[in-house]
Amino acid sequence: MAARTTVADRILQFNEGLAGTTLEVPPGFAVVNPFNGPQKDRVREVTTAFYAKYYGDDRPRRLVLGSSPARRGTAVTGVPFEDAKLLESETGFDVDGYAVSRPSAGFLHDVISRYGGRERFYADFVMSFVCPLGLVRTKPEGKEVNCNYYENKKLLDLLRPFLVETLERQLEFGTDASVCYCIGSGENFRFLTKLNEKQRFFGSIVPLEHPRFITQYNRGREEEFAEKYLRAFRGQGE
Template sequence: MLAEQILSFFKKLKITAPLPKGVEVLNPYRNKETFSLCEKFYTRFYNDTHSRKVILGINPGRLGAGLTGVPFTDPTKLEMLGIPNAMPKVRELSSEFIYTFIDKFGGPEKFYKQFYFSSVSPLGFVSDGKNLNYYDQKELARALENFIVKSLKEQLSWGFDRNICFCLGEGENYKFIQKLNERHLFFERVVPLPHPRFIMQYKRKKVNEYIDKYLTELTD
């Protein structure tokens, strides 16, 4: 079952390459409570062998996947999905957008049956207590390349649709995955979408327009 493969993948995630000074790895899967929540989420939505399209974010952040282990899903959204948790009920901007979109798409059951969320780097990073994207430092991106390639190859071995990948982030995240894709041929094509955090932080008044854009691209 896909759920078993995903959970096994999470359990063994590890970065062995030396990272730049001051950069710490954010690995939520080492936390027993977090891993237990992941088990509940993935056995509910991915306990099958269906193929799905891949959506790639950047890397887990402290208030979303870096806390719950589930991409773009903060503790309040887990509660909404019927997965109780004792985590602080913080709200992540990206999670707010994604679940508003999922609701318009037809709900979590329908969405997760067709799509698989992951990130270019499945582990996150912090520096001085703040979120750090893998591409924020060139040295960090270089150090992570082998880890990123290996992680993507393993996930794609589970039978996902390789005709298309949706990349969240039209700037650095898209450039990075596009270059890797040209070399490794992970997907036939990579389609960039505006990142949820960018939308919620800078384009909040146009949220409905961006939700329509997501719906158009993902249901095309």
């Protein structure tokens, strides 16, 4: 009889699989993989502590999917949408030098607090990405910037098999696939919706505006968007 696994076990096993992943990308693009980079041992410590704390059970959870990890955030820490200082307080591991606090994380953690706090939120949801590894592109002057999987057709064509495979594997967390929440109501939502029409991963997909769009361009509407997130997560619709 196989040993019973927890959601934490499955997520950490998924991350170990990502550690051995090599992706082909077009010239000028690169992959940021926190699970096999120079900080991989610290990432393993932090992610193990985090998931053991909140996912040490077999309770079904719904997925909240962003597009791909930011190069100085999740693509370095390994924990979706958690910034360095929050992870430090949550896990007891010093992650200074590996990430910076992001406005997106601040908005999301305000929503999480209002939902009922981390324990309640993480008991109901797993936060992840359509593309679970970070992507960067090099600008003509040599500067690296964040990149989304959908920004370049050749990049998307090369990544598509990886995106399908990793979404299938994330459903194996024990996911409640009746609904998925998509962070990014533009291209990320369009791609995921089109893919779902073919693959039937989820019963429905709820689009939510990206926190960066909210905090950078709609500061005066943060309360409105936070309420929209909360209604969606509570299954209250519009």
